Amino acid sequence: MSTMIAARLHAYGEPMTLDRIPMPQPRSTDVLVEVKACGVVPNLARVVGNFFGTQVPDLKVMPPLPAIFGLDPTGIIAKVGDQVLAVHPGERVYVNPARSCGSCRMCRGGRSLDCPNFTFQGYFGRSQEIMRAYPYGGLSQFITAPATALVKLPDNVSFEAAARFGYLGTAYAAMRKIGVGPGQSLLINGISGQLGLCAALLALAMGATKILGTGRNAALLGRVKALAPQRIEVLAVPNAPLHGGDRPATPDALIVWAKAATDGYGVDGVIDCLPPGAPASAMMRALFCLRRGGRAVNVGAVMETLPVNAFWLMTNRIGLQGSVWFTTAEGEDMAAMAGAGTLDLSVFEHRVSPLSKINESLSGMDDRDGGFTNFVIDPTQVA
Numbered sequence: 209m210s211t212m213i214a215a216r217l218h219a220y221g222e223p224m225t226l227d228r229i230p231m232p233q234p235r236s237t238d239v240l241v242e243v244k245a246c247g248v249v250p251n252l253a254r255v256v257g258n259f260f261g262t263q264v265p266d267l268k269v270m271p272p273l274p275a276i277f278g279l280d281p282t283g284i285i286a287k288v289g290d291q292v293l294a295v296h297p298g299e300r301v302y303v304n305p306a307r308s309c310g311s312c313r314m315c316r317g318g319r320s321l322d323c324p325n326f327t328f329q330g331y332f333g334r335s336q337e338i339m340r341a342y343p344y345g346g347l348s349q350f351i352t353a354p355a356t357a358l359v360k361l362p363d364n365v366s367f368e369a370a371a372r373f374g375y376l377g378t379a380y381a382a383m384r385k386i387g388v389g390p391g392q393s394l395l396i397n398g399i400s401g402q403l404g405l406c407a408a409l410l411a412l413a414m415g416a417t418k419i420l421g422t423g424r425n426a427a428l429l430g431r432v433k434a435l436a437p438q439r440i441e442v443l444a445v446p447n448a449p450l451h452g453g454d455r456p457a458t459p460d461a462l463i464v465w466a467k468a469a470t471d472g473y474g475v476d477g478v479i480d481c482l483p484p485g486a487p488a489s490a491m492m493r494a495l496f497c498l499r500r501g502g503r504a505v506n507v508g509a510v511m512e513t514l515p516v517n518a519f520w521l522m523t524n525r526i527g528l529q530g531s532v533w534f535t536t537a538e539g540e541d542m543a544a545m546a547g548a549g550t551l552d553l554s555v556f557e558h559r560v561s562p563l564s565k566i567n568e569s570l571s572g573m574d575d576r577d578g579g580f581t582n583f584v585i586d587p588t589q590v591a
């Protein structure tokens with residue numbers, strides 16, 4: 209029997225170990241992918257440290273142990289199931305980890321991200337059954353996945369760059385929801401982080417005319433502005449609290465700045481990319497930068513309750529929506545944009561570690577240049 213090596217977590221809070229396990233075989237509609245690179249999100253360190261078990265004890269979200277994590281795998285198709293007709297061994301792919309049940313009303317209607325059993329392969333989710341059906345995350349030499357999960361990669365998109373598709377796609381799907389495009393202004397709250405930088409790259413690709421961004425690190429903000437100095441404006445903001453759910457009584461520096469940059473109207477859209485631990489007031493500030501009729505979408509990790517004044521929301525015709533992840537079709541869009549050169553992925557600095565260094569990599573993720581650092585594990589290196 210052929211075997212492979214995978215990094216497995218046997219207990220939350222413990223290091224992963226490299227284990228030799230049986231090579232999986234693809235079912236009829238699945239493919240087997242040899243993983244060449246897997247993106248690692250900084251949040252994975254919190255997840256394997258049992259963040260959900262301690263912070264959100266009522267959610268049955270974690271995979272059964274031993275578990276193979278790894279959210280953003282890229283690689284080469286090694287084998288296809290007997291009913292897979294249009295992708296072939298040897299093709300380069302990103303594997304969208306978004307799994308759904310396939311049979312509920314949402315899935316049958318083509319809205320798989322709205323499946324009540326939505327589950328991330330190699331991370332966590334809402335269905336233990338789906339986690340058991342697709343137990344291979346990208347921290348493994350091979351994985352199986354449905355053929356419908358594959359995003360084909362153009363030759364000029366490296367496995368390492370495509371390993372960033374999780375953040376990129378999350379930003380892309382969010383901005384599609386609020387109609388980012390030519391003539392539009394957009395405020396990216398937290399523009400220099402892992403998610404915010406991806407939002408900036410995609411806003412440039414999607415034709416947004418004016419891109420405003422907040423952050424706390426002036427040096428990183430300067431690097432973001434340098435991507436497109438004519439279109440990107442940045443402002444370093446403190447985390448001083450805003451009191452109450454109404455507009456601040458005294459002019460707030462961010463709101464004054466955003467209005468001045470948009471002829472006094474306020475921005476057409478806001479995408480909130482704030483990191484875990486950011487206060488609700490930091491998100492409220494960005495919402496107050498919207499023009500009348502403006503729309504905001506949240507893909508950030510603010511966990512505090514927002515003090516939103518419903519009357520303000522109504523009278524100003526404000527839209528506020530949450531968004532999680534992206535469809536395989538949206539992944540194909542991004543691959544096409546990167547292939548054509550309209551989406552520039554050259555700004556990422558790939559920090560590639562062998563699979564054998566996964567634990568060291570996870571514990572070293574606080575040392576990064578904001579969103580410019582791209583953490584990648586190479587499962588072809590096991591020693």
Ligand SMILES: [Zn+2]
Pocket residue numbers: 308309310311312313314315316323324325
């Ligand atoms: Zn479903």
